[in-house]
Amino acid sequence: MSEEIKPQFMDDDIAVAEVVDSGNKISHRTRKIITWSALIVVFVKVIEMFIGPFIQSVSLFLSISLFIVGDLVLIGLATGFYLFYKEEKNSYLLYSSILVLIGGIINIPSYIIIGLKEAQIILTSETDTLVINILSIISLVSLLAAFVLMKQTLDGFRKEKRNILKGQVSLPLGYLLKLVYVVMYMIIPLKDIQYIDSEGNLAILEEFRTFNNVAYYIGLAAVVMVLWGFWYLRRAYSILDKLPEGFFEKQEARQAAITQQRAQRSQKSQRTAQSKLGLGRQRPIPPSQRKEDEIDYKTTIIPPEEFKGKKMFCVKCGLELEHDAIFCSNCGETNPYINR
Secondary structure: OOOEEEEEEEEOOEEEEEEEOOOOOOOHHHHHHHHHHHHHHHHHHHHHHHOHHHHHHHOHHHHHHHHHHHHHHHHHHHHHHHHHHHHHOOHHHHHHHHHHHHHHHOOHHHHHHHHHHHOOOOOOOHHHHHHHHHHHHHHHHHHHHHHHHHHHHHHHHHHOOOOOOOOOOHHHHHHHHHHHHHHHHHHOOHHHHEEEOOOOOEEEOHHHHHHHHHHHHHHHHHHHHHHHHHHHHHHHHHOOOOOOOOHHHHHHHHHHHHHHHHHHHHHHHHHHHHHHHOOOOOOOOOHHHOOHHHOOOOOOOOOHHHHOOOOEEOOOOOOEEOOOOOEOOOOOOEOOOOOO
């Protein structure tokens, strides 16, 4: 079956082209849903990191809306994984889609409860707080499991030479850190370690400052890892099934050439070092010990009296010879100026 090569785009200085055939390829629609969902999640996370505190200070409802948007995008990502499962029949894709869907949906009731409490439609209770924490843990565990499976899926695509990117641990590690962050504040609630200081500012009790700092940096690391993980996921699906024919063979040949060049440079450097230290120099071999094919016979022997008072040099390496030297002390070449 004939194949048609269509150039697509450049990603990380890697030229990619789509090989169009009726084989096991991701559809254009599925690719767009997955990559755009991951990209929107990245944008939402960036806003949460840099603009989120300002939004929350202006209106808690805007902050809650931002979180809900992030979860709705996760539902879109789960849809993309499910569509890809129908094309691929890969059980990991099915499990990932279900788990991402659970992780995205289950947090929305938590945000609704927080909004109703802020609007004083419902009263604050310990039960509400416990429900919100349990829903958060279920969501984070679901997302952690989903992206562990997605890492294995991408590893499989890499082995099948459908993709040059292997699955990363960024997303699993990010959601694991978020899970640790939530559990820490479940054990020691933030409201129990906060107080209003003399200047009217919110402060942390002295004995819990280290705990609060550790939790803060764990939460920050979680956001960074999740941000990078979704960006990497977008890249992985952007180039899936778009590698040109013979891509891996060319990469392997290029790596072999680089390795050979390094070996040659290493050998050259070693010979240069030996030459400077005088280690690789050939030791003089007396004529009596030299083999027949190693002796360079001269047809004419010039009497030494003709060179009286003149300098003599080795005819092979150019070293200046002593006036009575039978052979060169550097390379062992016979001195042709002396009769044997």
